[in-house]
Amino acid sequence: MIKRQKYGDEIAKAEILIEALPYIKKFSGATVVIKYGGNAMIDCKIKKMVMQDIVLLKYVGLNPVVVHGGGPDINKMLESLNIESKFINGLRVTDEKTMEVVEMVLTGKINKEIVSMLNEIGGKAIGISGKDGKLLVAEKDTANGDIGFVGKIEEVNIDVIKMMLDKGFIPVIAPCAVGKDGKTYNVNADTAAGRIAEALKAEKFILLTDVEGILSDVNDKSSVISRIDLDAAKELMATEKITGGMIPKLKCCIQAVENGVKRAHIIDGRLTHSLLLEIFTDEGIGTMIGKECFDDDNL
Numbered sequence: 150m151i152k153r154q155k156y157g158d159e160i161a162k163a164e165i166l167i168e169a170l171p172y173i174k175k176f177s178g179a180t181v182v183i184k185y186g187g188n189a190m191i192d193c194k195i196k197k198m199v200m201q202d203i204v205l206l207k208y209v210g211l212n213p214v215v216v217h218g219g220g221p222d223i224n225k226m227l228e229s230l231n232i233e234s235k236f237i238n239g240l241r242v243t244d245e246k247t248m249e250v251v252e253m254v255l256t257g258k259i260n261k262e263i264v265s266m267l268n269e270i271g272g273k274a275i276g277i278s279g280k281d282g283k284l285l286v287a288e289k290d291t292a293n294g295d296i297g298f299v300g301k302i303e304e305v306n307i308d309v310i311k312m313m314l315d316k317g318f319i320p321v322i323a324p325c326a327v328g329k330d331g332k333t334y335n336v337n338a339d340t341a342a343g344r345i346a347e348a349l350k351a352e353k354f355i356l357l358t359d360v361e362g363i364l365s366d367v368n369d370k371s372s373v374i375s376r377i378d379l380d381a382a383k384e385l386m387a388t389e390k391i392t393g394g395m396i397p398k399l400k401c402c403i404q405a406v407e408n409g410v411k412r413a414h415i416i417d418g419r420l421t422h423s424l425l426l427e428i429f430t431d432e433g434i435g436t437m438i439g440k441e442c443f444d445d446d447n448l
């Protein structure tokens with residue numbers, strides 16, 4: 150007993166590790182596709198922690214695959230080049246010049262920054278874009294009229310990712326796609342991540358967002374729905390409880406789970422170590438979506 154008091158804090162830490170043990174076992178060798186974006190990409194401290202989490206995942210035997218968004222860098226660069234940004238229904242009108250800048254920033258700056266950070270922490274990361282190995286093949290998305298080089302993903306070729314995973318690397322993917330016409334297309338990073346997770350038949354598709362998760366009461370941030378099955382998620386989708394930016398995110402998750410991803414998770418990237426908390430604790434911290442849910446299927 151004396152021992153327990155004296156080492157209480159240390160024992161609590163060990164208990165955290167023990168809570169993680171079943172998940173480390175369960176997810177050993179599993180592929181986890183992480184969409185990295187939002188505030189977790191902007192705040193320097195959080196950024197570093199996300200990178201640490203990813204490297205830790207790798208070292209404990211999971212296979213993280215990172216798909217990143219654009220963040221504020223694209224706007225900044227366009228501004229500094231005096232290229233005006235126009236949006237239609239939240240989508241950037243992407244002419245050839247804009248596309249060039251988008252690709253430059255995504256693949257040349259953001260992608261390489263992430264790769265460097267992961268490598269610095271001790272991971273082995275390789276950065277590619279959806280053009281490499283024809284990972285993402287797109288067609289012009291005309292759902293909102295002709296808004297230029299905005300692509301709809303038509304094909305996903307995961308050979309290049311498999312090759313990297315086989316050799317122990319962490320793939321880091323910029324959401325640029327090659328068009329069937331040979332041109333470069335800008336694709337939505339959430340959608341790209343979801344489609345890659347499907348093609349990999351990933352164990353998990355995790356969206357790092359700037360919200361707590363899916364809320365059962367939009368006005369109450371503490372009302373996070375912890376787990377939800379596919380049918381209930383689809384029902385929820387049709388209600389006004391799902392609003393704004395959450396609509397495409399939940400859609401993406403539903404599609405991923407329908408197409409073979411075991412679990413999709415919407416978690417708060419503003420929270421430190423949210424990835425580890427979601428994956429290695431029983432309760433998690435965000436919303437988990439699965440085909441069936443499951444109060445007792447943790448293990």
Ligand SMILES: NC(=[NH2+])NCCC[C@H](N)C(=O)O
Pocket residue numbers: 172375376412427428429430431432433434435436437447
């Ligand atoms: N939001 C939740 N209820 N998450 C539960 C996560 C359970 C477990 N750690 C897993 O990753 O499968």
